[in-house]
Amino acid sequence: xxxxxxxxxSKLPPHGMGSASLTFWGxxxxxxxxxxxxxxxxxxxxxxxxxxxxxxxxxxPPDLLAGTILTxxxxxxxxxxxLVSRWAKQRDLRKVRAGLVVMAILGLLALIPxxxxxxxxxxxxxxxxxxxxxxxxxxxxxxxxxxxxxxTVVLACLMFSKHGDNARxxxxxxxxxxxxxxxxxxxxxxxxxxxWVPRL
Amino acid sequence: xxxxxxxxxxxxLAAGDEKxxxxxxxxxxxxxxxxxxxxxxxxxxxxxxxxxxxFVFLMLGGVLALAMRLQLxxxxxxxxxxxxxxxxxxxxxxxxxxxxxxxxxxxMAVYLVPLMVGTRNIAFPRLNAFSYWIFLAGGxxxxxxxxxxxxxxxxxxxxxxLAGPQYGPGKRADIWAQMITFTEVSALAVAVxxxxxxxxxxxxxxxxxxxxxxxxxxxxxxxxxxMAMPAIMLASSSLILxxxxxxxxxxxxxxxxxxxxxxxxxFFGHPEVYIIFLPAVGMVSAMISTFTQRPTFGYLPLVLAxxxxxxxxxxxxxxxxxxxxxxxxxxxxxxxSSMAIAIPAGTQIFCWLATLWDGRPIxxxxxxFIIGFLITFVIGGLTGVMVASVPFDxxxxxxxxxxxxxxxxxxxxxVFPLIGAIYYWFPKxxxxxxxxxxxxWAFGLIFTGFHLTFFPMHMLGLQGMxxxxxxxxxxxxxxxxxxxxxxxxxxxxxGFLVFFIDVLRSVRHGPPAGPNPWxxxxxxxxxxxxxxxxxxxxxPVVESLEPLWTSGEALPVATGLxxxxxxxxxxxxxxxxxxxxxxxxxxxxWPFLAAIATSIMLIAxxxxxxxxxxxxxxxxxxxxxxxWPKQTPEDES
Ligand code: HEM
Ligand SMILES: [Cu+2]
Numbered sequence: 001x002x003x004x005x006x007x008x009x010s011k012l013p014p015h016g017m018g019s020a021s022l023t024f025w026g027x028x029x030x031x032x033x034x035x036x037x038x039x040x041x042x043x044x045x046x047x048x049x050x051x052x053x054x055x056x057x058x059x060x061p062p063d064l065l066a067g068t069i070l071t072x073x074x075x076x077x078x079x080x081x082x083l084v085s086r087w088a089k090q091r092d093l094r095k096v097r098a099g100l101v102v103m104a105i106l107g108l109l110a111l112i113p114x115x116x117x118x119x120x121x122x123x124x125x126x127x128x129x130x131x132x133x134x135x136x137x138x139x140x141x142x143x144x145x146x147x148x149x150x151x152t153v154v155l156a157c158l159m160f161s162k163h164g165d166n167a168r169x170x171x172x173x174x175x176x177x178x179x180x181x182x183x184x185x186x187x188x189x190x191x192x193x194x195x196w197v198p199r200l
Numbered sequence: 201x202x203x204x205x206x207x208x209x210x211x212x213l214a215a216g217d218e219k220x221x222x223x224x225x226x227x228x229x230x231x232x233x234x235x236x237x238x239x240x241x242x243x244x245x246x247x248x249x250x251x252x253x254x255f256v257f258l259m260l261g262g263v264l265a266l267a268m269r270l271q272l273x274x275x276x277x278x279x280x281x282x283x284x285x286x287x288x289x290x291x292x293x294x295x296x297x298x299x300x301x302x303x304x305x306x307x308m309a310v311y312l313v314p315l316m317v318g319t320r321n322i323a324f325p326r327l328n329a330f331s332y333w334i335f336l337a338g339g340x341x342x343x344x345x346x347x348x349x350x351x352x353x354x355x356x357x358x359x360x361x362l363a364g365p366q367y368g369p370g371k372r373a374d375i376w377a378q379m380i381t382f383t384e385v386s387a388l389a390v391a392v393x394x395x396x397x398x399x400x401x402x403x404x405x406x407x408x409x410x411x412x413x414x415x416x417x418x419x420x421x422x423x424x425x426x427m428a429m430p431a432i433m434l435a436s437s438s439l440i441l442x443x444x445x446x447x448x449x450x451x452x453x454x455x456x457x458x459x460x461x462x463x464x465x466x467f468f469g470h471p472e473v474y475i476i477f478l479p480a481v482g483m484v485s486a487m488i489s490t491f492t493q494r495p496t497f498g499y500l501p502l503v504l505a506x507x508x509x510x511x512x513x514x515x516x517x518x519x520x521x522x523x524x525x526x527x528x529x530x531x532x533x534x535x536x537s538s539m540a541i542a543i544p545a546g547t548q549i550f551c552w553l554a555t556l557w558d559g560r561p562i563x564x565x566x567x568x569f570i571i572g573f574l575i576t577f578v579i580g581g582l583t584g585v586m587v588a589s590v591p592f593d594x595x596x597x598x599x600x601x602x603x604x605x606x607x608x609x610x611x612x613x614x615v616f617p618l619i620g621a622i623y624y625w626f627p628k629x630x631x632x633x634x635x636x637x638x639x640x641w642a643f644g645l646i647f648t649g650f651h652l653t654f655f656p657m658h659m660l661g662l663q664g665m666x667x668x669x670x671x672x673x674x675x676x677x678x679x680x681x682x683x684x685x686x687x688x689x690x691x692x693x694x695g696f697l698v699f700f701i702d703v704l705r706s707v708r709h710g711p712p713a714g715p716n717p718w719x720x721x722x723x724x725x726x727x728x729x730x731x732x733x734x735x736x737x738x739x740p741v742v743e744s745l746e747p748l749w750t751s752g753e754a755l756p757v758a759t760g761l762x763x764x765x766x767x768x769x770x771x772x773x774x775x776x777x778x779x780x781x782x783x784x785x786x787x788x789x790w791p792f793l794a795a796i797a798t799s800i801m802l803i804a805x806x807x808x809x810x811x812x813x814x815x816x817x818x819x820x821x822x823x824x825x826x827x828w829p830k831q832t833p834e835d836e837s
Contacts (some may be wrong), residue, residue: 001715001726002754006741007404009769009778010760016770016780022323022396029392029426037430040464044434044449047460057455126446129455136438136447154824163829 015167017089018174027175031182034144038186041137045193048129057130059123061198066116071191073113074184077106081184085177088170093159096173100156103180107149114142121194137190144183151176221737223763228320228733230787239787241325242733246332247311248629253332254304257295257339259700264292266693273686275674285670286353287372291346293356294376297472298383299339301614305479306390306425308621309418311629313394315724315731316412318403318740319768321784323396324389326791326826331389333795338382341803345375352376355668357469358439360450360461365443374443374806377436381802384429384436391425394418399773403723404758405742406776412722412745413489413496416503417482420510421475427514428471435464445809459521466517474513476610478506480617481548484570487617487624488552490720491567492559495746498551505544505551512541519588538588545581549574564718565639569620572647576612580605583658598668601661607654619646619699626703627717631729632710638702645695652688656681721746726755739769742776790826797822 018024049055084099117138125135155176158164230240240246267288271280280288314322322328345351352372354363363373398419402411411419439461441447448454450461481502489496496502515537552574561567583605587593596602619642626634665678672678716725723740724731725748738757744750758778761767766784771777801815 001748003738003757004754005738005759006756007758007778008760009404009739009758009781012760012769012778012781014767014781014783016782019773020400020770020779022400022770022782025396025400026324026392029395033388033392033426033430036427037434040431040434040467044438044460044464047463048449048455048457051457052455125441126448127454129448129451129457132438132441132447132449132456136441150820154827158828169829 013167015171017167017171021171021175023171023175024178027179031179035182035186038140038190041133041140042189042193045133045137045197048133049197052130055130056123056134056198057128059121059127059130062117062122062134062195063120064195066113066120067191067195070110070113070117071187073106073110074187077103077110078181078184080106081177081180085174088173088177091165091167091170093165096170097156097159097164100152100159100173103177104149104152104156107145107152107180110145111142111149114138114145134194137194141183141187141190144186148176148180148183151179217737220763221732224734224737225732227764227766230733235789236787238792239329239789241321241329241785241787241791243310243314243322243325243328244629244731244733244735246325246328247307250307250310250332250335251304251629253336253339254300254307255700255703257299258304259696260343261292261295261300262693262696264288264295266689268292269686269689271670272672273683275672275676275679275682277671280670282670283353284349286668287346287349287351289668290352290355290376291342294352294379295339295342296610297356297476298380299335299342301476301610302387302425302472303335303383304618305418305421305476305614306387306394308479308483308618308625309394309421310390312625312724313397313415313418314401315628315727315735316415316722317398317401317406318723318736318742319397319401320735320739321766321768322393323401324393326785326788327389328393329788330791330795330826331386331393333792334382334389334798335386337795337799338379338386341375341382341799342379345372350375352379357465358436359465360439360442360458363439364450365446368443371806374440377440377443378802378806380432380436382799384433385798387425388429391422391429394422395426398422400770401768402771402776403740403742404769404771404776404778406771408774408776409499410742410745410776413485413499413502414479414482414722417478417485417506420506421478424471424475424478424510424513428468428475431464432468435461435468438464440805444805462521463517466520467514468517470517470520471510471513473609474509476614478509480573480614481506483617483621483624484552484573486720486722487566487570487620488555488561490624490718491562491564492555493562493719494555494559495721496551497554497558498547499745501547502551505547508544509541512537512544516541519593532590535588535590539585542581542585549578564623565634565636565643566620566624568640568643568647569616569623572643572650573612573616573620576608576616576647576650580608580612584609596661598666599661600657600665600667603667604654604657604661607657611650611654616646622703624718625724626706626710627713628724628729628731630707630710631713632706632708633713633717634702634706634710638698638705642695642699642702645691645698647695649688649690649692649695653685653692656685656688660685716748721749723747786830788826790822794819794822794826 080099080102084096084103087095087099121134123131125131155172158169163169230236230242230245271277271285310322310328350370350372352375354368354373354376358373358376361367398415438449442449448456450456450458485496485502519538587605623634623639660678660681663677713729715728726740727736738759741756741758743756761781767781768784769778770780770782772779797818801811801819804811804815
């Protein structure tokens with residue numbers, strides 16, 4: 001087919017930021033998938049609860065301490081997380097590097113109270129359906145924390161390498177921050193389910 | 201003149217078009233060789249591969265269907281043991297749904313959507329490569345288990361408690377559940393690619409109201425996948441956990457519940473039907489428009505009907521559970537919404553009939569399959585309305601009436617349009633036409649064979665023949681019809697055979713097609729057949745819904761993308777205005793390696809939960825290799 005030139009694209013920037021970046025949309029789509037997964041898992045929690053004569057089944061409500069510490073830690077981590085995102089937008093390599101290191105450490109720190117949350121449930125995953133669902137909720141969320149830590153560490157290494165200082169990598173840093181916010185946000189309803197619903 | 205390192209101006213291009221094209225080709229092509237074939241990220245190569253693999257699974261599943269029909273042809277036949285029969289119908293159903301129907305539709309999108317929206321590759325091409333390998337591994341897992349006589353035997357919906365730890369010893373149900381994981385991972389990956397490709401990679405000027413209907417159908421389908429598949433992932437993971445580490449999700453004596461399985465399964469399973477059907481709607485619309493040489497009547501109603509179908513699909517899962525004893529009010533609500541889905545379906549059919557009425561339909565093979573689709577699907581829809589009513593469903597539940605109904609819907613609603621679509625897009629994919637004569641034979645045999653096979657099953661069902669039985673006693677009045685059905689299935693199989701022969705023959709020997717053999721209107725026909733590695737020499741600029749019909753002598757195009765690296769145009773979500781250039785990833789072996797690592801982890805975890813922990817390490821390594829940039833072009837800037 002013959003062609004006639006109607007538009008010149010050469011003036012466009014060689015990489016889009018924010019909603020002009022493909023990874024932003026990819027990350028959002030994956031958050032939609034995982035968000036649906038979390039919502040369904042919570043639905044299963046309430047479904048099983050609606051069937052049980054008493055809830056929790058044959059166990060006291062979980063101890064609050066570890067889970068609450070973790071919640072506070074996660075909420076706190078949002079502040080440096082937002083800062084990293086902002087620094088990435090400003091393409092400030094030095095601050096982004098520092099920020100990623102801080103975020104990686106915060107992620108690892110979060111695993112410590114998380115490790116105490118499982119025993120605090122006072123039930124094993126194979127005791128009954130209640131045990132199964134709370135372990136699953138915690139497990140699902142832990143998987144998300146761990147993947148995000150790995151992601152952050154790899155990204156930090158990248159930023160310290162010669163590949164760091166370019167538009168696309170800064171975009172990745174922003175998306176990584178977005179994802180961490182998602183990990184924190186999804187925790188709040190899970191925290192409510194696991195720790196407070198049994199106390200209602 | 202050198203093109204490296206600078207952006208050519210429009211004038212440069214006009215001067216050295218041939219040189220420019222050679223350079224583009226070098227930038228985008230996949231080299232020869234096995235390693236290159238394993239590393240390619242070209243959506244056309246992966247799409248063709250995906251489609252071909254899915255059709256191989258169709259053929260294998262068809263062989264199992266024939267085996268079942270052989271066993272059922274006579275009362276008390278002894279060809280297949282009860283245990284083997286259970287494996288066969290389970291693998292047949294699971295294979296058809298998870299390894300053929302869903303993947304083939306997504307594969308068509310992998311091939312067609314980037315071409316139809318006017319871009320040079322799909323979004324996340326490495327993920328695309330990964331998804332194909334994972335899909336293949338899942339298929340191999342299921343079929344190997346059948347060869348080893350340890351295939352799942354719990355039906356394609358693997359109801360608990362039958363599939364649970366007490367009644368399902370061995371590893372059969374675990375294999376089923378893990379096969380699900382494989383196919384879901386690949387389906388979700390493709391869905392994400394499609395969404396982002398349609399949102400962000402449309403050609404300049406392709407605003408929402410200029411998106412081809414097929415692309416719309418795949419967009420809605422992708423969202424259905426994204427919302428529905430997590431349910432089955434959750435279900436199959438819980439099943440595996442129950443079986444492997446003793447969780448109690450489905451064990452009523454410890455507070456679990458068998459109905460929980462059915463809710464999760466059908467929350468996915470009903471939308472699944474539309475995941476298979478909506479792409480067919482898009483295909484039919486595209487073909488009807490081409491073979492009547494006029495725009496499809498009712499663009500907006502069609503798009504809205506597809507979106508409505510997508511939304512309603514989630515309200516309907518409970519109609520699969522009427523006999524499970526749900527509260528009365530709930531049942532009436534779901535009956536009503538099951539009926540409501542007839543409204544968008546009616547809209548679609550009305551729009552197609554109006555297009556046909558107003559145009560002058562040309563009855564090439566694809567159109568024959570569309571006629572077959574319309575007839576068959578309407579019958580399937582009618583029996584669907586019947587089973588949506590609780591009293592009737594209570595009667596025919598788990599009889600051959602249901603088997604007849606869902607084959608009418610699945611084969612009528614998606615296999616017929618799909619075969620038509622293969623005839624229609626084959627020239628674009630291979631550069632050659634299929635045979636009109638063999639096409640008519642294939643259609644005649646498939647259509648007749650289909651109705652003779654499946655219509656009598658309604659009667660068998662009303663006479664009370666239950667589904668999933670490996671034989672029946674001669675005293676019951678079922679033998680005659682069963683023999684008739686089995687003989688008809690041979691006619692149906694012969695039709696598919698003619699189709700496959702036509703495909704294999706035409707790949708080599710079909711007459712050359714030329715860029716636009718049907719005089720169609722959408723962008724995939726704007727380039728030579730098969731398309732060059734870069735798809736479009738220049739990115740098209742879209743000014744209407746039918747760019748090839750309205751652009752007159754010359755297609756408006758945009759210049760300014762670099763030739764020496766893989767660049768795409770990123771455009772805005774609603775208006776399709778160009779926002780940025782974006783480089784698209786190079787070929788890489790890492791997605792293949794990551795798929796192998798993932799497969800090993802998933803298969804090993806059938807046997808030990810620790811496989812997840814240790815297996816995650818190679819997965820993480822391969823993923824890092826995948827994402828780690830080589831000397832990327834942006835490093836220069
Ligand atoms: C090609 C011709 C086909 C024939 C002759 C055929 C035949 C059959 C038969 C006889 C059964 C019932 C087994 C039983 O209940 O004992 C069955 C089940 C099934 N078929 Fe097909 N089939 C064909 C194609 C397909 C296709 C194309 C699909 C999907 C796209 C499909 C999906 C299913 C499903 C989901 C089941 C249920 C399996 C289960 O109960 O676990 N079939 N088929
Ligand atoms: Cu349904």
